[in-house]
Amino acid sequence: MSKKLILMVVVMAMLGAIAVACGAQPAPEKVVETVVVTKEVQGETVTVVETVEVVKTVEVEKEVVKEVAPEDPDAGRVRLDTVIGTEPPSLDPSLATDTTSIFFIRQMFVGLASFDENANVIPSLAKDWTVSDDGLEWTFNLRDDIHWVHRDPNTGEFEDLGPVTAQDVEYGVKRTLDPNTASDYAYVLYIIKGAEEFNTADPNAENFAELRDAVGVEALDDVTVKFTLKEPAAYFPSIAAMWVTFPLPQETIETYGDNWTEAGLIVTNGPYTLREWSHGSEIWIEKNPLWVDADKVQIELVGGPIIQEASTAMAMYENNEIDMMADPGWGPPLPDMDRIKADPELSQQLFIAPRLCTYYYGFVNTKPPFDDPRVRKAFAMAIDRQSLIDNVTKG
Template identity: 50%
Template sequence: MRRVALLVAALASLLVLAACGGQTSETSEVVKEVTKVVTQVVEGETVEKVVVVTATPEPSGPEPVTVNINWGTEPPTADPALSTDTTSHAVIEEIFLGLTDLDPETAEAIPELALEWNANEDNTVWTFKMRDNAVWVRHVPGGETEVVTDDEGNPRKVTAHDVVYGVKRTCDPRTGSDYSYILYIIKGCEELNTADPDAENFQELYDAVGVRAVDDFTVEFELNYGAGFFPQIASMPVTFPVPQWVIEEKGDRWVEPGFIVTNGPYVIDEWVHGDHLDLVRNPHWYGWEEFADKAGNIERLHGVMIEEASTEFALYESNELDTAGVPLEQMDRVKTDPVLSKELVNNPVNCTYYYGFITKKAPTDDVRVRRALSMAIDRKTLVEAVLKGGQIPANAFTNPLNYGSPAGDPEVAPWALPEDMGGWGYAKAVEEAKKLLEEAGYPDGSGLDILLMHNVSEGHAKIAQAIQAMWQQAFPQATVTIETQEWRVYLKTIEKDSPLEDKPNVYRLDWCADYPHANNWVHEVFHPEEGSNRPMMSYDDPQVGDLVREFAETTKAAQTASPEEQLALYKRAEQLLVDEIAAMAPIYYYTRVAVAKPWLDRVWGEPGRMYLWMWKLDVDARNAAMGK
């Protein structure tokens, strides 16, 4: 997920903190429209805007079992093909189904729409046999959830044709999926995705993508190379079946409440942009009966969008949220508090927090500057004195919970590791960093002007301020400026195709595994052509162009190498990425630092996967605690 697996307001929440007939009604026919003034932070400024929202009628009858959470920010989208961040993924995972899901404990692929799957001898052809009892539904905001029917009045089932459409839609350049490169593993996807939609052979390229419906409930994929992890890729939103007839009718508006047609355990009931997004249980999901022994009792999720970790935690302490992240400044108190300490959850999460460098913008177009900045981050002090959540200093991008990760190997960026982990230690790292800056023409940082940017979050701000102080101390004559942007704006700013003049020198991001394999990290995030490549690594870079080419060739070679060869290749890729090219600075490996009320029994999956259908809430216990 991950997805990009970006954590929006991650420190606040985790710190880890098909052509068919059929019609749908216009929203105005079934939903009353109202206006609401919503406050948002845009490009660093607080603004108010009037938004049109759908009103939810006052409920009649028993109050539904409702869990209250914080999404942490406005989800950028609910479209599976367009999602790149964990907040969007978290919503999408609750309302849509994939061929597979990931086990919340092992991250292994488990059945979802697909009941079974198999591959040919070299893992290049995968066949998935799907269930025949998943149906498409449409929810009337504030009203009922209806099963969508075909022209003959029969329930419209989720079929292999819907999967084929969903995959090809992701690969189709007209969709504009920033995450389409994940599916370049499928034959023909890259060729389609990089083609001119007006080209004479465009339809041929579309038809040639290696996914086909063998029958209504059997789908087959043909891959460019053997990948034993493909069933895990099949759990990602970019592979999800989506309702072609709705998308063709509504266009970009197809994901709006009242229009959107989904198939998961929950549906969107109300989405007030910038304020809250609520889900309610889909009574037509097969899982409530099939998995009754595992199913929870959550009938409604009320999710607010609060970016400030302190506000979120205050709402948790006043019992207005049932689960929350722990702000940095509250860590010591939570650990020692007799009540909060029992509600604290602290465990490893498959995510890496990092700073990326824009390699085409001065002064970070100089590899010596990039290396020096990375060296001068005191990771040990940051995790122990600022974060305080058991995070681990990172010397490699790929989190240690993944196959092929060289995390902790001192042959990879030893300057990033403290001495007790076999590294140089910070004092030596700063000494070498000073030498590099002097060689680059910035003695003691004189003339060095760096813009560091992060999305709005108190946690990210504290980390940025700590690193700013480290850089200022190491290079006293340098100028380091911090700028923040609202999440949706921020994502556009740091896209590789966005104007260079709008980009910072250094940007904050994190990556959480879509599947636990190094290919998902070094190749799918940083490959110059087939990855997101936000640092803008280029073969024509006068300093490191040859190294960039070696990095690209190394990550490609690892895809078809033997397991033993893969380990060596992924290690070499990390050496190139974080040390010799220094396109990014890995900072720490996440842990989950969160709290949950004693009346909530929830599943702690990886970011972007909540498994809400398994949560259980003791309403009586909550009411008693709140004096009701």
């Protein structure tokens, strides 16, 4: 009886140890190898070389990628964390009326004049000014080293857009007075010749452009602007220090309309510019490195969340989450003032100072008894103002 016996022996040598990395198992892989095969055919042993497909376990090393935290671009910068007491209604100098908006505007824009720490009027954009003998003409001579800047929101870089000019001042004043702007504080400028007539005019009137041209503000050249008043006013430099007279970037405003004050679009000329404004959430301003006195600006970032409750802001301060409670946010809550003044540490951190704003208590004078001016006068005379300051507003 003949028998065919085929014996196939495949010999494979594996060198090295199997390592397991990252919990992954070695993966089987089909490979083609040349092997020696011994066959017995009808009593004869024959050695042949065959190419066969075998299954082989192949060890694959996997590279472990470590997560690296992104670098903080603001690391090492001097910042002042505070709270914002309310959403700024407007960062447009022609429209702002509230202390929060004006705080930010004064950091980002400069006008012809400003106020020092004692509320004295001092030169700012204007290096000096003169007044005519009759007190009607005020001529301001501008510096040429204060420039418009724009911050690129993508790169964080600042672009120099050139010096602020007298034409920018003329445009800013006339824009505030333009009835289409609807500025609540335009009346402050009524001392300027023709200002009231232009501000109260019908924008559709045939002589509207003539009324605009007749307003008593004129750029004599790039660095000289003249105001003509309707009557002498020794206080006019104080008006020139108000935000409603600030120079404005005409091209930016005409390009973006009402959105021109948004972060990434706004063009400013002061020591800071707008970095972030997440409406209803937070706002940040950043040092302008192109500012003429940038080396004197020590704090590089100012801002924080919008917090509408003074008690919440006070808790954040006591938990060292913010650096201060003041403009543009809340001062200490009045119910906490006695505790603060009695605290040995907090009392040393409390500072009470005058503010350039007006708070008042008013009468509803359309209803009795305050529709009678004699009653209003009597109540006004009866108020103990010092007691009001000491016991109600706590200083």
